[in-house]
Amino acid sequence: xxxxxxxxxxxxxxxxxxxxxxxxxxxxxxxxxxxxxxxxxxxxxxxxxxxxxxxxxxxxxxxxxxxxxxxxxxxxxxxxxxxxxxxxxxxxxxxxxxxxxxxxxxxxxxxxxxxxxxxxxxxxxxxxxxxxxxxxxxxxxxxxxxxxxxxxxxxxxxxxxxxxxxxxxxxxxxxxxxxxxxxxxxxxxxxxxxxxxxxxxxxxxxxxxxxxxxxxxxxxxxxxxxxxxxxxxxxxxxxxxxxxxxxx
Ligand SMILES: C[S@@+](CC[C@H](N)C(=O)[O-])C[C@H]1O[C@@H](n2cnc3c(N)ncnc32)[C@H](O)[C@@H]1O
Numbered sequence: 729x730x731x732x733x734x735x736x737x738x739x740x741x742x743x744x745x746x747x748x749x750x751x752x753x754x755x756x757x758x759x760x761x762x763x764x765x766x767x768x769x770x771x772x773x774x775x776x777x778x779x780x781x782x783x784x785x786x787x788x789x790x791x792x793x794x795x796x797x798x799x800x801x802x803x804x805x806x807x808x809x810x811x812x813x814x815x816x817x818x819x820x821x822x823x824x825x826x827x828x829x830x831x832x833x834x835x836x837x838x839x840x841x842x843x844x845x846x847x848x849x850x851x852x853x854x855x856x857x858x859x860x861x862x863x864x865x866x867x868x869x870x871x872x873x874x875x876x877x878x879x880x881x882x883x884x885x886x887x888x889x890x891x892x893x894x895x896x897x898x899x900x901x902x903x904x905x906x907x908x909x910x911x912x913x914x915x916x917x918x919x920x921x922x923x924x925x926x927x928x929x930x931x932x933x934x935x936x937x938x939x940x941x942x943x944x945x946x947x948x949x950x951x952x953x954x955x956x957x958x959x960x961x962x963x964x965x966x967x968x969x970x971x972x973x974x975x976x
Contacts, residue, residue: 773796789858857874879975887967892942897920
């Protein structure tokens, strides 16, 4: 595909991820994904490893895992590829165009996280579970499924809430309470995520992005409030966090 064809096909789609497709074409994602990449701390070298990206959407992190040498990458999703209210009505055309443009061998798997099992998909050295946990009405059940297909490192990124409470706790979001998005259900705090990961069998859990200090969160809450983004109380309590969890 030449550059002009690629540019016009990319322009015809709506993108969640910002992906460099090569030839100077970058998708116009609503998410500044390259900026998020360092926070996740994906291992630099994934040579020979198998990777499962749960909730992959346009596949930025799947393609990045492949670029870092993974022997096999499976991008798994359902809602943004098919679900009402998620997708852009274009199925997984974004993922597919990116895969073609990048000459990628990333496999795609249409599956709800609750249907993951070793029998259904096997087990993976590295599992990515980024930006999905808070979308699930039954997070502990989902983490059991995620743990069942993880045999090495799980990288989990999520909204956290109730930060600073001092004990494991989670906020519940009926209707559109978080970001006016009815697909958001739970915001656990760091200790709750750590507790859930331990309870589903991860023996070591590292908090990659610890909770910022209370003064920092207060200043940030005021900053966001002035821009009309959140209430002060919610801005003080909420953040996003990354965890690395290991089995044995
Ligand atoms: C906020 S996006 C995150 C996309 C990507 N992982 C990232 O971090 O940029 C949430 C993703 O989770 C997926 N998702 C939501 N519920 C899911 C479920 N029950 N099983 C699998 N994926 C789900 C959505 O389809 C969507 O692609």
